[in-house]
Amino acid sequence: MKNTHKFLLVMGSAVILSACAATQSTNGTVDVVAPPSASQPEPTIITPVVDSNAMQDDIAITLEQIMADPDWLGRQPEAPSWSLNGEHLVYERKRVGSHLRDFYLASPGVSGNGEKVALAQLHQVDRSQQVSNANNDLTAWVFDSNIFLYDHSSGVLRQLTKDSDYPRNLTFLSDERLAYQVGNSFIAIDPSNGMREELVKWQYASKPQAVRPPADFIAQEQQELIEYVALQRRQRQEQADYDAQLQAQNNGITAAPFYLTEGHRNVQVALSPNAQYVIVVSTEDTPSRSESDIMPNYIQENGRIAAEEVRRRVSDAKPITHKLWLLDLAQNTVSELSLNQLPGYNDDVLAAVKRENAAARGEDYQVNRLPRAIGILQSWYGHSAIQWHTSGEHVAIMLEAWDNKDRWIVTVDFDQQRLVTQHRLSDEAWINYAFNQFGWLPESPSLYYLSEQSGYSHLYVKPVDGKERALTQGRFEVDDITISRDEQWAYFKANVKHPGIYEIYRAPLSGGEIQALTDLNGMTDYSLSPDHTTLLLTHSTLTMPPELYTSVISDDAMTQPVKITSTVSDEFLSMPWVAPSIVPVESSHSDAPIYSRVYLPTNVDESEPRRAVIFNHGAGYLQNAHMGWSGYFREFMFHSMLVQQGYVVMDMDYRASKGYGRDWRTAIYRQMGTPETQDLVDGVEWLVANANVDRNRVGTYGGSYGGFMTFMALFTEPDLFQAGAALRPVSDWAHYNHPYTSNILNTPDVDPIAYRRSSPIYFAEGLSKPLLMNAPMIDDNVFFVDVVRLVQRLIELEKENFETAIYPVEPHGFVQPSSWLDEYRRIYKLFEQHL
Structure with missing residues (x-):
């Protein structure tokens, strides 16, 4: 028998594993093995254990069902949190057949989906900008543009404002007043008497x-x-x-x-808890969108074409510098905090890149040490770049260089009105847009922060006048930090056991071994209860969407979580979904393996070589070969359908993917598409050697970044795949947005070599195999023009084996079930015809 694959394939609904990892023994059973060392995780094949009673092999999986409105899966819990008093958990759930969400209340430790919250009580559970005072006996939040206050000792809930002003930057002051920003001013309310005071206001104008x-x-x-x-x-x-x-x-x-x-606007503003200072970050008030580009929207109620504004291309972006202002309310003075205090503020960090590009033009380049464009780091995950200590005596600010090569955490010397650097993170490629959470310990003047300085995201603590200490270390990623109020513990999630398994841990802030709080073996997120005694968990597995669990925290031993919600539909549970194995594919270009999901058919003739499909996940920096429920749930179901018909499916976490450390992430610097295609070559080789796949019957597809990869594979390795489908794809990176693209390729004016090396449109002459392009027309992420320009290029190259499908009403992420069905019918037809 040609096939020699050695891992267990099972079908149906996954059950939570009781061990860290599993491998197959020689008798075909699953062996429980000890977790690898935190610093040296082993490349283990992870095979899910499933409930054989749930298998329904005689049910045919159809495109019509899996691309239907996803309500049929069961409408899983969203945005879980705790109630005001911590006695209940709160979550949202989509209404059947509607885009609206309802709120639900459930009890920790009690199974059941809870009760729907009445609209009249919505203000008690829909709480944005929630903050608590230092004693945690008062909690305030914003609901429907108004401020509400809850007194934990009396149980009294009050509405403090009733107007159309939308409050921002809600914060408690040291004197128990509540402050918030409206426009260019901060207002303070005294909850005891309702007295409102305008603390400060500012204008961008000459005095x-x-x-x-x-x-x-x-x-x-x-x-x-x-x-x-x-x-x-x-x-x-x-x-x-x-x-x-x-x-x-x-x-x-x-x-x-x-x-x-004059001529500036707010970027971010923060008032100190003692109401003595305000940090204002401003920048020149220029349009954030393109002044020339539009996106035609052809399907309108009035039958006309709407010209919608779109974001700027990276090729049109200009360097942006922020100004930092210190407003002293007591002295009524304003000082600009100079960025020239930063180490490396005028380093020519792109000198080597500029020299290479100049040489390509036949020119010389001389190092230029002009000040770099620097501003606050504007997190993609909503973390504030300005963090005040609860005392109001210290403030920390996270800054980044516009060239993406440096990140600084600074404090402010109020007496000298200057910045003091506490931490600098430099990267020859680019500073990650993830893992930038930071803040203060509750009592002591010490910072905590995440940093990739070791090659992986880890947690550090640094006193303002002291040395940095690492609280975690090893070949795993730490994220989502919560510091306990008693300053004893730092809670976080991490993939310690295996790159594709995320559990919840805590580390003592004084130093010492980390403690595992969960052992669920999948994808797990958490929210700590207000009294810090219980974890609210969102957990999913390969074949089961996320549900809510609660787990009591114990110092002695890990407690068994209690499953609270059960929202998955019986119809979904009855289907013969395939649980993929997580396989470490050997890499030809890296010492680390390429972790991949592999879906294998059962009950097929092993003597016949199989056909296969490799799926390319989007976003580039995204992890999909994990043990949790994938955001690509339609693709998961599509892959199960393909497997049911005898296909093998592989889903690779190619280089650039999240979860594997800094070096894996930055392997694509200045060469997007090259390492990833090399990894696809290794993937095909693995399929041929281990899954009885015919190398002449392999296709590929993917959307967004995955569509870009489909282009690069078909154009630069024309014999690798026999057909490919590129969905909402990037064909020329110079037309994509600035924040994402300039991280990886710098900017086109500085590094045109990187753009020509990384953009599929420059390699289109290599197309020789059938190509399907599916393009949404109102995509303000990857513009429709990306496909239009490439189609014209293919026409001029006189290529014959490509076709384009357009979707007039769809954005980047499709919405209408009819569009999803049409798209995947075309993908399926492509593979059936050419594989």
Whole structure:
């Protein structure tokens, strides 16, 4: 028998494993093995254990069902959190046949989906910007643009505002007042009496003067010759003097504004808890969208074409520098915090890249040490770049260079009005847009932060005047930090046991061994209860969507979580879904394996070589070869359908994927598409050697970044695949957005070599196998023009074996079930015809 694969394939619904990992023994059973060392995880094949009673092999999986409205799967819990008093858990759930969500309340430790929250009580559970005071006896939040306050000791809930002003940056002050930002001002409310005070306001304008010096000869003569003009000037000055005296002698009836650089706008603002300082970050007020590009939207209610504005391309982006202002409310002074205090602020970090590109043009390049464009790090995950200590005596700010090569965490010396660098992270490729969470310990003036400086995201603690300490270390990724109020523990999630298994852990802030709090073997997220005694878990497995669990935290031993919700439909459970194995594919270009999901058919003739499909996940920096429920749930079901018909399916976490450390992430720097295609070659070789696959019957497909990879594979390795489908694909990176692309390829004006090396449109002449392109037309992420330009290029190259399907009403992520069905019918037809 040609096939020699050695891992267990099972079908049906996965059951939670009781061990860290599993491998197959010689007798075909699953052996429980000890977890690999945290610092040296072993490349183990992970094979899920499933419930054989759930198998329904006689049920045919159809495209019509799996591409239908996903309500039929069961509408899983979303956005879980805790109730105000911590006695219940709260989650959202989609309504059947509607885009609306309802809130539900359930009890920890009690199985059941709970009760739907009535609309009249929605303000108690739909809580944005939630904050608590230092004693945790008051909690405030925003609901429907208004502020609500809950007193934990009395159980009284009050509404503090009722207006159309949307409050932002909600925070408790040291004196128990509640402050919030409206426009360019901060307001404080005293909950005890409702007194509102405008603490500070600022304007981006020149400070007004009652009278100004004459601007020229004519103005000077006018003021001296015309008594009426002189009178008006005297009256204005008298009024200004009177207003200033009134303000000074009445303890400031209203806050006098601070005046900042004209023509700027807010980027981020933060008030200190002691109400003594405000940090204002501003930048030049220029349009964030393109001034020339539009996106035609052809399907409108009025029958006309709408011209929608779209974001700028990376080729049009200009360097942006932020200004940092320190507003001293007590002294009524404003100081600009100079960025020149940062180490490396004027390093020519791209000198080697510029020299290479200059040489390609036949020119020389000389190092240029002009100040770099620097600003606050604007997190993709909502973390604030300005963090005040609860005392108000310290503030930390996270900054990044516009060239993507440096990240700084700084504090402010209030006496000297200057920045003090606490931590610098440099990367020759690019600073990751993930793993940038940071903040202060509750009591001591010490920072905690995530950093990839070791090659993996780990947690560090650093006193303001002390040395950095690593709380975690090893070949795994740490994320989602929660610091306990008693300053004893740091809670986090990490993939310690295996790159594709995420559990919840905690580490003592004083140092020591980390403690595992869960052992669920899948994908697990958490929310810590208000009293820090219980974990609210969101857990999923390969074949089961996420459900909610609760687990009591114990110092002695790990407690068994209790499953709370059961929202998956019986119809979904009855289907013969295939549970893929997580396989470490040997790499020809890296010492680390390429972890991949592999779906294998059963009950097929082993003597006949199989056909196969490799799926390419999107986003580039995304992990899909994990043990949890995939965001690509339709693709998971499609792969089960293909397997049912005898296909083998592989889903690779190629280089650039998340979860495997900094080196795996940055392997694509300045060469997008090359390492990934090399990994696809290794994937095909593995399939041929281990899964009885005919190398001449392999196809590939993927969307977004996965569509880009389909292009690169078909164009640069024309014999690797016999057909490919590129969905919402990138064909030219110079047309994609700035934040994502410039990380990896720098900018086109600086590094055109990288763009020509990485953009499929430059390699289109290599197409020789059938190509399907599925393109949504109102995609404001990857523009429709990417496909249009490539189609024109293929026409001019006189290529014959390509076709294009357009979707007039779809954005980047399809919405309409009819579009999903049409798209996957075409993909399936492509594989059936050519594999």
